[in-house]
Amino acid sequence: MVDHKKKALFICLGNICRSPIAEAVFQKTVNDMNLGEHWDIDSAAIGGWHVGNPPDWRALDTLKKHNVPYNNHARQITSEDFDYYDYILGMDESNMKDLNKKAPKGSKAKLLLFGDFDPQGDRIIRDPYYDSDSKGFEKCYEQSVRCSKGFWEHIANEK
Structure with missing residues (x-):
């Protein structure tokens, strides 16, 4: 059987702050449109420091505050991800640089900066890991909500 699901992978440095939030928000976006079954959505890290760990408690609290469910653990991106996913979305320019270096030649995934889909033009989703609050x-x-809508509109307009 052919798998016709669209596949999106959200990437940040450690997969415990930004990319889990982006993953959860985009999953909720497609679920709210009754399209969740047509998508395979995940997140991963550039580095392996937090593999197997849940997201930062502040990320989980933020998602809970907005009634966005999340139950996943950190993992590191693999070379296979570049052929499995249709879209791999980084949170900042450093992520994009690392993704372009890691991408095997000829891989199918489109490498995109998630912030490019923010209608407010806020292109970089800053890492809040070292913040005190x-x-x-x-x-x-908030950026993930805007970018998810913008990314969805982009996908809907693709041929």
Whole structure:
């Protein structure tokens, strides 16, 4: 049987702050349109420091505050991901540079900066890991909501 699901992978440095939020928000976006079964959505890290760990507690609190479910653990991107996923979305320019270096030649995934889909033009989703409070996580959530809608519109207009 042919798998016709669209596949999106959200990437940040450690897969415990930004990419889990982006993954959860985009999953909720497609679920709210009753299209969740047509998507395979995940997130991963550039580096392997947090593999197997849940997201930062501030990321989980932010998602919970907005009634966005999340139950996943950090993993590192693999070379196979570049052929499995249709879209791999980084959170900042450093992620994009690393993704372009890691991508095997001829891989199918489109490498995209998630922030390019923000209608407010806020292109970089800043890493809130070292913040002393949750404000950066809230900003990441708000950007992810806008970018998810913008990314969805982009996909819907693709041929």
